[in-house]
Amino acid sequence: MGTCFSNLKSGKSENAIVRVQQGLLEGFRVKTAKGDLCDVFHGIPYAEPPVGELRFQKPQPPKAWEGIRKCNKYPNRSIHKEMPWDKALPSANQSEDCLYLNVFAPKIREDKKYPVLFYIHGGGYVMDSAERYTAKNICKLLVSREIIVVTFHYRLGFLGFLSTGDDVCPGNYGLFDMLEAMRWVHANISSFGGDPENITLSGQSAGAAAADLLSFSPLTKGLFKRKIVMGGNSYCHWATTSNHDIREYCKKWAKRLGWKPQLNYANKREESVDIFNFFNGLPTSKLGMTMFFSNTIFKECQLPLAPVIDGEILPHDLKVLRETQEHVPSLVGGGEYEALLFCAIGLLRGTEKEINSAIDVLSRKNRLSRSKIEAMTEKVYGDSPALRADSKARKMFFVQLISDIFANYGNYRFMRDCQQRGVECYGYSFDHQSKQMWGWLQHVVPFTGGTHTSELSYLFDCNYMSAPLGMNKTDKVVSGMTADYFTNFVKFGTPNGPNSQLPKWERISPDDEHMKLISIKPEPEMKTTVYGYRMQNFEDHLGMLYEEKDKSPFSPRGNFKPSIVSSGSDNSLHIMVN
Numbered sequence: 001m002g003t004c005f006s007n008l009k010s011g012k013s014e015n016a017i018v019r020v021q022q023g024l025l026e027g028f029r030v031k032t033a034k035g036d037l038c039d040v041f042h043g044i045p046y047a048e049p050p051v052g053e054l055r056f057q058k059p060q061p062p063k064a065w066e067g068i069r070k071c072n073k074y075p076n077r078s079i080h081k082e083m084p085w086d087k088a089l090p091s092a093n094q095s096e097d098c099l100y101l102n103v104f105a106p107k108i109r110e111d112k113k114y115p116v117l118f119y120i121h122g123g124g125y126v127m128d129s130a131e132r133y134t135a136k137n138i139c140k141l142l143v144s145r146e147i148i149v150v151t152f153h154y155r156l157g158f159l160g161f162l163s164t165g166d167d168v169c170p171g172n173y174g175l176f177d178m179l180e181a182m183r184w185v186h187a188n189i190s191s192f193g194g195d196p197e198n199i200t201l202s203g204q205s206a207g208a209a210a211a212d213l214l215s216f217s218p219l220t221k222g223l224f225k226r227k228i229v230m231g232g233n234s235y236c237h238w239a240t241t242s243n244h245d246i247r248e249y250c251k252k253w254a255k256r257l258g259w260k261p262q263l264n265y266a267n268k269r270e271e272s273v274d275i276f277n278f279f280n281g282l283p284t285s286k287l288g289m290t291m292f293f294s295n296t297i298f299k300e301c302q303l304p305l306a307p308v309i310d311g312e313i314l315p316h317d318l319k320v321l322r323e324t325q326e327h328v329p330s331l332v333g334g335g336e337y338e339a340l341l342f343c344a345i346g347l348l349r350g351t352e353k354e355i356n357s358a359i360d361v362l363s364r365k366n367r368l369s370r371s372k373i374e375a376m377t378e379k380v381y382g383d384s385p386a387l388r389a390d391s392k393a394r395k396m397f398f399v400q401l402i403s404d405i406f407a408n409y410g411n412y413r414f415m416r417d418c419q420q421r422g423v424e425c426y427g428y429s430f431d432h433q434s435k436q437m438w439g440w441l442q443h444v445v446p447f448t449g450g451t452h453t454s455e456l457s458y459l460f461d462c463n464y465m466s467a468p469l470g471m472n473k474t475d476k477v478v479s480g481m482t483a484d485y486f487t488n489f490v491k492f493g494t495p496n497g498p499n500s501q502l503p504k505w506e507r508i509s510p511d512d513e514h515m516k517l518i519s520i521k522p523e524p525e526m527k528t529t530v531y532g533y534r535m536q537n538f539e540d541h542l543g544m545l546y547e548e549k550d551k552s553p554f555s556p557r558g559n560f561k562p563s564i565v566s567s568g569s570d571n572s573l574h575i576m577v578n
Contacts, residue, residue: 122205
């Protein structure tokens, strides 16, 4: 497809107009404090609105439009339980009509082909939005380093991941949204000056897990070149769920929302149809979810809703998919104390009761006695009675334990897999912290350190803990360095880049007995002691938690169509998952 560039004068600015497959788009221009010019396009439809007959269906390609479509406003956010801080976002609109993306590009030139960062936001598959990542900050930190950034919305919660665990409602609609966005970007990014053959698939938290899952789906072959996963990946126990578990979860919530099951169904499929038709008849307002005020992930070691092995986008067991995956250069890591954020927002407190609960979870998941699990945790983390006697030590132990269960061990397995297969991989531990990053939350956590989302504060200037970040001089140094490392990887496949003045970030070598990770802080350094022997001990004694049980696909994925169709409404309170 040819590229059409022009400029339209509007007041004091010049707005770029580009031609994509569906028609003409007009963006707007942003000038950074350093004078860099960026072209921004908000709200580009990458699929048809998933409403009416398209609700709970795979996304369909967008239709063409007449004239010039203005892309100067934030698109609708996906349906989720709105939190008070969401009101500070530029747009307050939530809608089922949410399948839009945003493109942030250096001032468009026909003679340039910029590398592309395709970013999937996190939020446990049930909340958050791309709107949190603002044009001003993306242009300042990333686009100014000569890459294109793409963010987008996808269906969340029940709208994106409802499943009956069979072909009636296979689920993964949110995952298919991501795939459709990838396809659109690959087909059209050259119109913005992007290189469709140099796209980095990336994400954070659940977005990172989704990016990793998509990377070994046969349906994404040829759509990306490398990947960045932050604070999560497909090895994390919550990245996917089983068809049995998601069916039971959706049945439970259907009953809470008013579903009255029949006394006798002819078969399981008939029950599935009844469940599906019930959800399909609900108004939009009943389908919003949140992770806040819910600690399912810590009580049950899983997310309320998640992708499943559906026989199509994820056609096989994850182990099989990983073994058949092409070698994809990767950058992976997270904060040393990933779970500390959850202490800050009140989901975890490190009490004796919570420690006992965590050990109970490990006991259930591993099918071992509580005393056996306690003995194992002592081998990994030290003497349990001594830890419990000291309040501060107990809380640090608890944060470390949950961090390892939640993300660290998943990161370790990801890196080790790359190491064993000879895949180019760069690992990091984000260890920088500051009072500005934690804000008032520093007074409610047992200690401070690098945690879940920390890198986002410095890569996107997007602080989940205390907005705005208000960087001091040291923060700005770390932010610039982080942006340099990550954009170098997007551009060159190595965080070092040519002629880099940064401390060298070594790849994980197949020959290293202990994996080397870079510790990101004001003076970064390569370390083999980021996890010490803890991860190896964790694997030896607690690794059974990560065995992927009962996640085989059903087959084939059906083409079930609903007998009840409702586009819903937005008038009543959202359901909050407890």
